[in-house]
Structure formats: C-alpha cells, structure tokens
Amino acid sequence: MSEEVLKMQKISKSFSSVKILEKVNFDLNKGEVHVLIGENGAGKSTLMKILTGVYPKDEGEILLKNKESGQLEPIDIPNPNAAIQLGINMVFQETNLLEEMTVAENIFIGYEPTKNGFLDKKAMFNQTVELLKRVHLNISPNILVSSLTAAQRQSVEIAKSLSHNGRILILDEPTSSLSEREVRTLFAIIADLKAQGVSIVYISHRMEELFEIGDRITVLRDGTFVGTLNVHETNEEEIVNMMIGRKLEDTQNNSNRGKRINYSKVAFECKNVTIGDFKDTVDLKIHSGEIVGVYGLVGSGRSELAQIFYGIDPIRKGTVEKAGKKISIRNPEQAIKHGIALLSEDRKKYGFITGKSIRDNIVLMKLRELSYYRPSLKEETDIAVKYMNDLKVAASSEHQSISSLSGGNQQKVVLSKILAMNPDILILDEPTRGVDVGAKAEIYDIIYGLAESGKAILMISSDLPEILRVSDRVVVMHDGSIKMDEPNVDLSQEKILQAALS
Structure with missing residues (x-):
C-alpha cells in the first residue's frame, strides 16, 4: 500500500x-x-x-x-x-x-x-x-x-x-x-x-x-x-x-515535405567552413522553401555553426554565400542586413528583454528601420498586433509584459520579433525547448508556413522525434563535421543516433 x-x-x-x-x-x-x-x-x-x-x-x-x-x-x-x-x-x-x-x-x-x-x-x-x-x-x-x-x-x-x-x-x-x-x-x-x-x-x-x-x-x-x-x-x-481538452489535430506532420522546395534556388550555402578548433570543414546548402534539421550531441558543433552564420563567432576559414553571391558576416548586424535571423536556444538570455512589453519586444529589431521616418506608437502597435494575431499569442494586449507570458507564448513573441524583420533565412536553435505539446504543434505550423512562403530554414534540435517530424532534410554533426546529410525519407532515430556517435 x-x-x-x-x-x-x-x-x-x-x-x-x-x-x-x-x-x-x-x-x-x-x-x-x-x-x-x-x-x-x-x-x-x-x-x-x-x-x-x-x-x-x-x-x-x-x-x-x-x-x-x-x-x-x-x-x-x-x-x-x-x-x-x-x-x-x-x-x-x-x-x-x-x-x-x-x-x-x-x-x-x-x-x-x-x-x-x-x-x-x-x-x-x-x-x-x-x-x-x-x-x-x-x-x-x-x-x-x-x-x-x-x-x-x-x-x-x-x-x-x-x-x-x-x-x-x-x-x-x-x-x-x-x-x-x-x-x-x-x-x-x-x-x-x-x-x-x-x-x-x-x-x-x-x-x-x-x-x-x-x-x-x-x-x-x-x-x-x-x-x-x-x-x-x-x-x-x-x-x-x-x-x-480536445484531440490534437495531426497538423504536426510535414505532409508537404519536399514539394515546396525550389531546388533550382540555393538560398544559403557555406563552403569549407571550420567551426571553432575543429579540424574538419563543413559544406552545407539550404534551398528556398526547405527545412533542414540539424542534429548532434552536445559538443558536436551544431550551435556553433549557427553562431558563425549569424556573425556571433568569426569565420576563420571558408566562405558563405547567399543566393549564389559571397557575403561577409562579421557580426549579427551584418547578418540581419543580409536577411538572416537567429532564434537562440536560450530565449530568456538572448531572445527578449525582460520587463518590457510584448509590443516593445516585437518591434525591437525594426526600430532602426522605423526611426528613419519617426514612427508613431500606432505604427509600432500595428506591427505588434499583426504578429500577435498571426502567431496566436495568448495575451490580454500588446502592452502586457513578456515576463508574464507562458513559455510557449514567449517563444511566439521571439519568433514575431525576427519575422518582423522579414528575413529570407531563419536559423531556429531549439525552437520548442520548454514548450508544451499544444504550443509545439502551433510552432510547427508556423515553421511549415514560413517554408511554404519560400523561407530557407535551418532548425537545430536535440529532440529526435522533432527532427524527424519537421525536417525535409536531416544533417547530423559530430566533432565539427557533417556525418550525415540525407532527405528525410525512411530515416529512423537509430540511424541518426548512429551517425551522431560515429
């Protein structure tokens, strides 16, 4: 008993x-x-x-x-x-x-x-x-x-x-x-x-x-x-x-996998890029409308790769291209100018400003662009309300403090902030960490919708079911190099893990 x-x-x-x-x-x-x-x-x-x-x-x-x-x-x-x-x-x-x-x-x-x-x-x-x-x-x-x-x-x-x-x-x-x-x-x-x-x-x-x-x-x-x-x-x-309180609709499966991808348009590519102190180089392509899932154990170089693409870490060797043209990314400001956005794995540390309102956080990345013509509060409010509605942020108003929101709604606000930039390339590092099953399904639908609109998406996740559910293509990293790069067709968790441990 x-x-x-x-x-x-x-x-x-x-x-x-x-x-x-x-x-x-x-x-x-x-x-x-x-x-x-x-x-x-x-x-x-x-x-x-x-x-x-x-x-x-x-x-x-x-x-x-x-x-x-x-x-x-x-x-x-x-x-x-x-x-x-x-x-x-x-x-x-x-x-x-x-x-x-x-x-x-x-x-x-x-x-x-x-x-x-x-x-x-x-x-x-x-x-x-x-x-x-x-x-x-x-x-x-x-x-x-x-x-x-x-x-x-x-x-x-x-x-x-x-x-x-x-x-x-x-x-x-x-x-x-x-x-x-x-x-x-x-x-x-x-x-x-x-x-x-x-x-x-x-x-x-x-x-x-x-x-x-x-x-x-x-x-x-x-x-x-x-x-x-x-x-x-x-x-x-x-x-x-x-x-x-209801049966979760099966919208979490990427039913349009592969069909939306424009294989004739490489949106983003890195060639012979080294990560940190690792010896091997990385070559990776992302096409317009493609969701590339990146998996790897801690220390594999997956998050460090995202930091290089966003200009947080320097590119010591190799080149990066956008739409076939070489670009220089020495800092996040340059990444943003090139239409690259990063959703950090640590939303509380890097994703939003604690104590500020939902509106202030959503328009944060657009302030420099808006300041050229002195935007009114109405213009900022319109932008915030649009993304709150698009991403179904559950809040009393755009004035509510982001700190008072649930984890899932905080994540939606952070997504809104980077979507307000209208980026071409999105790097999503652990996009559903600490998010419940209902909010997860909604975030997956947002990701699919972005891919449908032609965005190129690099999604880093330590959640194998998520990698298999969302990705069009799966990339597995180990010791700073790519050990597997395959279309998400008949892939299994066992095969991905085997590559991650090799």
Missing part, C-alpha cells in the same frame, strides 16, 4: 482579478515520481511555488506527513526557508547557484557547519563529498561552480536539497539542457533517490520521459485539476487530450 507524504487540497490562487488556480488537488507518495503536466500557463509552476513558500495560497489546505506521528497534518509554508526546513526543495530549469563560490559553499550557504563558533571547513568538505556521491558526481567540493557543466550544476542543486534532509524534491524541466548521456545519469540519480524514500515531483513536456520514469501523472488545464492516472494505465493520446 502506498504511503502518502503530501496532500494539497482545493488549492486556489489569484493575481489581481485573474484566477490562476481553482480548487486544484495534488498528492504525493513516499519514494514515487509523480509527474505534473499541463500546457504552459496551466498553473504547474504556481502550484509548486505555493508548495515551496514563494506564493501564499488563497484557499485550500496543505497536509504533510509528520515524521514523529506518521500522520498527515495541516501545515503553513509562509516562505521558501520554511519549505526547506520541512524538507521540500525545488530545482528550477535555470539553476540558482553562485558562480564564483565553490560547490561546498553553494551547498551549505546559510547552513554552514561550525565548530566552537567558527566555520568547520573540514566537516563541510567531508559532508559535500558524501552528498556528491549520492548524485553520482565525481568532482572536488572546492571547485568553482562557474567551471561546471549544466548537468553538473543541476546535480549540485539536487545535492544541496539533500543537505537539508530533503524528502520532497521538485524537478522543473530537468532535462531541457542535457545531452542524452546526461539524461541517463539524471534518471539513475532519480532511481537511487526513489529507493532512498525521496518523493519526486517531475515537471516536463517531454512525453517519452514521463512514461519512462513516472509512476503517476497529474494533469492541469487552465488552472484546474483534470485528473491523476497511473502511468502504466494510460497513453500519450489520453494525456494530450486531458491537457488541451
């Missing part, structure tokens, strides 16, 4: 007059992975922020198992520190570590072990070693966080939660920036934590992960509780239907 450790009952939360959560239920058993899923804006993050003391609940009750009595008892969580004291910890998608402090200092910050009133460095070191073993991390406690990979930082965050005797661990999109090998390591850590009795709330949009590691799935939609199911008793179609 399952041992219940947490119960959230009829939780409601509003901001101003907007209802974010309405009578939501969620429970958690000891040593289970309970997946929390829903479209962007469904209320998942708000519910977990209430559990971790970031937001107060308006209504409802939270019950936690008392370690002494063994009974579920009502609790109050007034702040994040109170949640930590109760053994409730959350690892966010973007880690919250201090770069110039050591691993040990980050793990014990605010809770440093002392001896005779002084910091006990030896105890902190030894305790950190034991915590790092629990998360399969073989690094020195004295290494600076700034030198760690994304996967290592995530493991340090998990170790930090365990240092507080964490019994409930919330993982928010934990694999969004991890390689396949790092994902396997994370799943091994999760399995060990389950065996130790740690209860895990797992938030992700990657369906294949949910069915691999989840025990139960709870679905939220528009701030309401839809239902909880055992993983082995459901399937992807049922979960998607619960998430979006």
Whole structure:
C-alpha cells in the first residue's frame, strides 16, 4: 500500500482579478515520481511555488506527513526557508547557484557547519563529498561552480536539497539542457533517490520521459485539476487530450515535405567552413522553401555553426554565400542586413528583454528601420498586433509584459520579433525547448508556413522525434563535421543516433 507524504487540497490562487488556480488537488507518495503536466500557463509552476513558500495560497489546505506521528497534518509554508526546513526543495530549469563560490559553499550557504563558533571547513568538505556521491558526481567540493557543466550544476542543486534532509524534491524541466548521456545519469540519480524514500515531483513536456520514469501523472488545464492516472494505465493520446481538452489535430506532420522546395534556388550555402578548433570543414546548402534539421550531441558543433552564420563567432576559414553571391558576416548586424535571423536556444538570455512589453519586444529589431521616418506608437502597435494575431499569442494586449507570458507564448513573441524583420533565412536553435505539446504543434505550423512562403530554414534540435517530424532534410554533426546529410525519407532515430556517435 502506498504511503502518502503530501496532500494539497482545493488549492486556489489569484493575481489581481485573474484566477490562476481553482480548487486544484495534488498528492504525493513516499519514494514515487509523480509527474505534473499541463500546457504552459496551466498553473504547474504556481502550484509548486505555493508548495515551496514563494506564493501564499488563497484557499485550500496543505497536509504533510509528520515524521514523529506518521500522520498527515495541516501545515503553513509562509516562505521558501520554511519549505526547506520541512524538507521540500525545488530545482528550477535555470539553476540558482553562485558562480564564483565553490560547490561546498553553494551547498551549505546559510547552513554552514561550525565548530566552537567558527566555520568547520573540514566537516563541510567531508559532508559535500558524501552528498556528491549520492548524485553520482565525481568532482572536488572546492571547485568553482562557474567551471561546471549544466548537468553538473543541476546535480549540485539536487545535492544541496539533500543537505537539508530533503524528502520532497521538485524537478522543473530537468532535462531541457542535457545531452542524452546526461539524461541517463539524471534518471539513475532519480532511481537511487526513489529507493532512498525521496518523493519526486517531475515537471516536463517531454512525453517519452514521463512514461519512462513516472509512476503517476497529474494533469492541469487552465488552472484546474483534470485528473491523476497511473502511468502504466494510460497513453500519450489520453494525456494530450486531458491537457488541451480536445484531440490534437495531426497538423504536426510535414505532409508537404519536399514539394515546396525550389531546388533550382540555393538560398544559403557555406563552403569549407571550420567551426571553432575543429579540424574538419563543413559544406552545407539550404534551398528556398526547405527545412533542414540539424542534429548532434552536445559538443558536436551544431550551435556553433549557427553562431558563425549569424556573425556571433568569426569565420576563420571558408566562405558563405547567399543566393549564389559571397557575403561577409562579421557580426549579427551584418547578418540581419543580409536577411538572416537567429532564434537562440536560450530565449530568456538572448531572445527578449525582460520587463518590457510584448509590443516593445516585437518591434525591437525594426526600430532602426522605423526611426528613419519617426514612427508613431500606432505604427509600432500595428506591427505588434499583426504578429500577435498571426502567431496566436495568448495575451490580454500588446502592452502586457513578456515576463508574464507562458513559455510557449514567449517563444511566439521571439519568433514575431525576427519575422518582423522579414528575413529570407531563419536559423531556429531549439525552437520548442520548454514548450508544451499544444504550443509545439502551433510552432510547427508556423515553421511549415514560413517554408511554404519560400523561407530557407535551418532548425537545430536535440529532440529526435522533432527532427524527424519537421525536417525535409536531416544533417547530423559530430566533432565539427557533417556525418550525415540525407532527405528525410525512411530515416529512423537509430540511424541518426548512429551517425551522431560515429
């Protein structure tokens, strides 16, 4: 029989007059992975922020198992520190570590072990070693966080939660920036934590992960509780239907694959280009109306190639041509002038200006062009509203802060910003990272529509199903060179992975 450790009952939360959560239920058993899923804006993050003391609940009750009595008892969580004291910890998608402090200092910050009133460095070191073993991390406690990979930082965050005797661990999109090998390591850590009795709330949009590691799935939609199911008793179609309240139309398949491509018109081409310190050269063509999917493991050179095409990194060797003519791209400004646009994989860091409105972000790339004739606010508003309508951005108005939007709608605004430039060539680096299944389908339709209009698209993705679903042609990179370049006809995930590992 399952041992219940947490119960959230009829939780409601509003901001101003907007209802974010309405009578939501969620429970958690000891040593289970309970997946929390829903479209962007469904209320998942708000519910977990209430559990971790970031937001107060308006209504409802939270019950936690008392370690002494063994009974579920009502609790109050007034702040994040109170949640930590109760053994409730959350690892966010973007880690919250201090770069110039050591691993040990980050793990014990605010809770440093002392001896005779002084910091006990030896105890902190030894305790950190034991915590790092629990998360399969073989690094020195004295290494600076700034030198760690994304996967290592995530493991340090998990170790930090365990240092507080964490019994409930919330993982928010934990694999969004991890390689396949790092994902396997994370799943091994999760399995060990389950065996130790740690209860895990797992938030992700990657369906294949949910069915691999989840025990139960709870679905939220528009701030309401839809239902909880055992993983082995459901399937992807049922979960998607619960998430979006309808059957997802099969528009995600690239049914017009190849037919729209103008093979007589090479829109963009690179010849004998080297990437970073890699020795091999890259030759690549993209035709008008073509979607070229680029796949490769972390360190393969895929994102670095995009940075070269956009002028972020210099071209040390080789040439780039647009429509058969050599062009020089020494910086992003020159790339933009040549009609090249980049959608960065890190939308929060490079995609938009936090705190600014949707309108301000959409017209950002057109300000120099518009400033020649002193545009009015009406002209800027017209541009913003047009793209908000075209891309179906869900917002109250163009004045709404982009920070208040869901991940999927933020991505649509970033797409709107680069489409307002009217580029000929689009480089889309992880275009659906952190985006729910419904918004993904809409973004795929946007990509298909752009290709239909003659745009040449280079789409970089670590999501193999996405590569196979969207691409007309698949390019696989390894160690800075192209190992496979084939039309997307009868390709399999196995074949692509084999090329990526060769």
